[in-house]
Amino acid sequence: MTLPMSWDEWTRHDGTALAARVRKGELTAAELAKQAAAGIAKVNPALSAVVEVFEDAIADPGSNGANPDGPFAGLPFLMKDLGPTMKGRLQEMGSLIMRGNRATSDTFLTGKFRHAGLNLIGRTTTPEFGVCSSAENPAVYITRNPWNTDYTTCGSSAGSAATVAAGVVPIAHATDGGGSIRIPAGVNGNIGLKVSRGVFSLAPLMSDLTGLVSIQGCQSRSVRDTAAFVDACRGPAPGEFMPFWTTPEPYTEMITRDPGRLRIALSHQWGEYRATPQIATELARVGKFLESLGHHVDYALPDLDFPAAFEAQTACYVSNFAQVIGNMLAARGLDRPPADLIEPVNIRIWEAGRHNSFTERARMQAVFNTTSRGFGDFFEQWDIILTPITALPTPKVGTTEYLTISDNPSVADWFGNLWRNFAFTPLANLCGIPAISLPLATHEHGLPLGIQAQAKQANDGLLLQLAAQIERAIGGKWNSGERPGVHVTNG
Incomplete structure (x- = not known):
């Protein structure tokens, strides 16, 4: 098969550059889709990152609703199999019980993606309902890290992170309820921004208030692609339950200027959770x-x-996911989760959270409030807090203590295991503040280690400015210019 570009040329372009070539008439959206599909075919046998490719979207991007006049001009874009739905397409959420589940309509944000010129060409892997740290259940799929396939991608935006890192697409959809954009970005060597509350809509099924910790976003390899994605896709649906906010200028313009001198706080221990000495050393170097x-x-x-704060975050997840699972059961006329179709920890989460009272939820909200005020006070003195993305090295595939196929009988203990490794990401969700993972460091086993910058609410632009300043300073060479072992340019 003859492709429009060599793989080296393809991966030298970010999404913004590919869209510019389409607008100049040098390439077509169909040619980009064909190249992305070939990239999936090349790396997916090793990674198991893409669940389904939409052949009609490859053949004719216009028929798939991609606006040719949008800023992304028909750029191929993979959708995490969770969150925004696509009319007529399957959405199976990494779960056996959701097999064959087909969406009857686009959600509001899906429409924003299409209007921005993104061609939604397929679905990427996620753990069941996005609950755990890796897309890794042998009964469904095992997604592997392109840097070393013995290791996990982490999650929950597992497949999207792997495909971006492997050079298949420059940008892909991701979601983040406690680090699910930033953690896989961090361990796969991508850029992953979790925006503040009040940026991307969860309509019509949820609002920022009912979703509370869940945020939409993307994985990318360039700061300007992330900035362009936020600029194009932000904004409220009619009837939003809480206010959305805007910026004085587009982020794509803001990132062309360096930020002023920033007050940056470093931290590698949050409560009882502490990074390894090697990770702390990498943070100090950055x-x-x-x-x-x-x-x-x-x-x-x-x-x-x-x-x-961590106890409240656990309470939030338990009650949120119990409701999600409960709604799925009710839709199927079931009284309890079938053990052969829903993973063991998710059944225990449903059992632990299905009868949560308003009083328990209010107690949780009170801690959310005091934690948010604590961060607010901190950001009166500091512009940025810088942490590692993870406290421990990336787990190998098959490390079940982090997975929802774990036999751990205690939901609280299972979440405690997660926090030991992923302590530095979830409180940004609790507080609704922005946070970005940047591929600036390396684990002791040689895999990428993301460094996370967090800022006060609505200071997303400052994080992108700092990221762009860093990107210029390193000549665009994230991951020290290295590429993963599984990559479209290899073989």
């Missing part, structure tokens, strides 16, 4: 680098009750 860019860097930490 701190020195930011000092060389002119920023003030020191160690500091918000004054929070960390144990209470």
Whole structure:
């Protein structure tokens, strides 16, 4: 099969550059889709990252609703198999019980994607209902890390992260309820922004208030692609339950300027959860680098009750996911989750959370409030808090303590295991603040280690400005210019 570009040329382009070539008439959206489909065919046998390719969207992007006049001009885009729905397409959420589940309509954000010129060409893997840290159930699929296929991609935006890292597409859909954009970005060497509340709509099924911790977004390999994605896809649906906010100028313009001198706090221990010495050393090295860019860097930490915050976050997940599972059961006329169709930890989460009272939920909300105020006070003195994305090295495939196929009888203990590794990401969801993972460091086993920057509510643009400043300073060479072992340019 003759492709429009060599793989080296393909991966030298980000999404913005490919869209520019389409607008100039040098390439067509159909040619881009054909190349992306060939990339999936090339790497997916090793990675198991893409569930389904939409052949009609490859053959004719216009028929798939991609607006040719949108900023992305028909760029191929993979959708995580969770969250926004596509009319007539399957959405199976990584679960056996959802096999054959076909959406009857587009959600509001799906329409925004199409209007932005994104050609939605397929579905990527996710753990069941997005609950755990890896898309890894042998009965469904096992998604592997392109840097070393013995290791997991983490999750829950597993397949999207792997395909972007492997050079298949420059940008893909992701979601984040506690780190599910940033964690896989961090362990796959991508850029992953979790926006503030009030940016991307969850309509019509949820709002930012009912969803509370869930955020939409993307995986990418360039800061300007992430900035363009937010610019094009943000905004409220009619009847939103809470206000959405806008920026004085588009992020694509804002990132062309360096930020001023920032006050950057480093931290590698949150409550009882502490990064390994090697990860702490990598964080310190990145701190020195930011000092060389002119920023003030020191160690500091918000004054929070960390144990209470993590307990409240666990309570939120348990009650949220119990409701999700309960709704699925009700739609199927079932009284309880079938053990052969729903994974063991998710059944235990349903059992633990299905009778949660309003009083318990209000107690949780009170901790959300005090935690958010604590971060708010901290950001009066500091512009950024910088942490590693994970506290521990990336797990190998088959590390069941992090998976919903675990036999751990205690839901609380199972979540405690997650927090030991993924402590630094979920409180941004709890507080609704922005956070970005940048591929600036390396684990002791050689896999990428994301460094996370967090800022106060609605300071998403500042995070993107800092990321763009870093990107310019390193000559665009994220991951020190290295590429994963499984990559479209290999073989």
